[in-house]
Amino acid sequence: MHQWISGDRLIQRFEEWAPKKLAYEHDKIGLLVGTLHKKIKKVMVTLDVLENVADEAAEKNVDLIIAHHPLIFHPLKNVRSDEGQGKIVTKCIKNDIAVYAAHTNLDLADGGVNDMLADQLGLTHTDILQPSFHEALFKLSVYVPVSHAERLREVLGDAGGGTIGKYSHCSFSVQGEGAFRPEKGANPYLGGVGALEKVTEQKIEVLVPEHLLHALIQKMIKAHPYEEVAYDVIPMQNQGKTYGLGRIGQLTEPILFRDYCQRVKEKFGLEGLRAVGSPDAKIKTVAISGGDGNSLIPYAKYQGADVLITGDIYYHTAHDALLCGLNVIDAGHHIESVMKQGVKAYLSDVIAQEHKDTEVIVSESVTNPFHFVV
Structure with a gap:
């Protein structure tokens, strides 16, 4: 007979890794739709919860979606089944699919999204880019x-x-x-x-x-x-573990900026990216943050980064980076999809430790809203 883990227990174990207290203030994390008071036969991991993701979850008989980006970030004025986010919420409720979001708490967690991105790039001697607090x-x-x-x-x-x-x-x-x-x-x-x-x-x-x-x-x-x-x-008054946004680390050997841009494209499977800085600049120290990295320019520069890789950079912030001599790669927010395999691995390990048969799958739906036209 199959043994299924309860939603409450699964999330309790998940939050041992990415506790809610790590999240930034006003971040919309946690259970957003449905209930965790049920047995979970199948859980699906996704970066975003869009309509195609909800359809995929229903088709695959998923009981719980764990997402990085919150389905509901701003308060909903209404929940309509024929338009907007209401369509997604309605589909999830009709199919008894719970939706849970781990956003900035998963970014800051030890081994979380920031570390996954740094590992994807093969960075060594990594450290926190912007310290947030001590536990x-x-x-x-x-x-x-x-x-x-x-x-x-x-x-x-x-x-x-x-x-x-x-x-x-x-x-x-x-x-x-x-x-x-x-x-x-x-x-x-x-x-x-x-x-x-x-x-x-x-x-x-x-x-x-x-x-x-x-x-x-x-x-x-x-x-x-x-x-x-x-x-x-x-x-205790002792200083506990430091948590923070972004990571900074080293390449094994220097590389020209133009060549490193190509490497980043390959590592993240990108159609293209935006680059700020001299193509002939030498890159050895790399800072990275998957989301909005505009506030991280001074931290990257202060810690000696040659380049900051981010998911979003503004036009005028790019000017600021040029003025301070920092190269920037805007690789797109979707690079955070690296979290899907990372979270799947963690949940699979937890379920094995709990001696349960719950299945963990990764969403195959495309949620990147951008494509390149050249």
């Missing part, structure tokens, strides 16, 4: 019998607790004596009701990033032998 850190301290200490450390580390830089499973332990008296109605792991029990315990401490805290505590409680788990959660 809050917490210290989790838990008291556990010595007999279960090693196992609990393993559970905490496997769940992401105690990751510091390039090191994982970092923890500190100190041994002492725990005491407790089970009261009437208790079902103690050690001791008896009404009797004071003293146990040799270890106090285990790990640092936990905010987005993992809730899930990690649940796993800790499940692995702990006690009926009531004694633990502390303490906010």
Whole structure:
């Protein structure tokens, strides 16, 4: 018998990777149409949700669409089944297709759209182009019998607790004596009701990033032998992981700008692109952001980029780039379609970990509104 993952659980796991708090203010992310309170037999990943995508999802019996660009960004004045976005919303509702969007939170996520784009170009030694914020850190301290200490450390580390830089499973332990008296109605792991029990315990401490805290505590409680788990959660002043827009990295060797434009075309399968700058300029340090990159000109220049690759650049911003000596490639917003395979891979891994049979597919519908006429 097939086992399907629930929509709630699938999105919960997805948001461990791209938590909503990473999204920019006023971004329209999350569930936009339908419900997640159902079993998901098939999920489809897409860059955009257009009418042809909704038709494809209905034809393929899709239960959930996960998109990068929100279907509903500005408030709808009406929902008409014969025109505009109302046609798409209506088709999704009629076919019981839920629509979920992960936009700027997926852009900023570690391994998200920005990193996928940098990987597609083969950039090395990548870093964040425009830092946005540092994630809050917490210290989790838990008291556990010595007999279960090693196992609990393993559970905490496997769940992401105690990751510091390039090191994982970092923890500190100190041994002492725990005491407790089970009261009437208790079902103690050690001791008896009404009797004071003293146990040799270890106090285990790990640092936990905010987005993992809730899930990690649940796993800790499940692995702990006690009926009531004694633990502390303490906010830290330490600087947590940095998140931000865009990436900057290095090419393995310098290349002329004219040649690099051709390489970008090939890597992203483009009909054409717009270039700003001297064809004879040498390119070694590359900045990239899949969406609107107009605000990133000063960041790219400050960090020493030779070129900024972006999905959208304005006419006058292109002039600003020329004035400051920064080359620019406008490769089109559709380069973010690289997220389709990346999200599929992540979801497939999650479903395998959950031991479910839900199928993940990538939309084959064309959603790029532009084509080149030469």
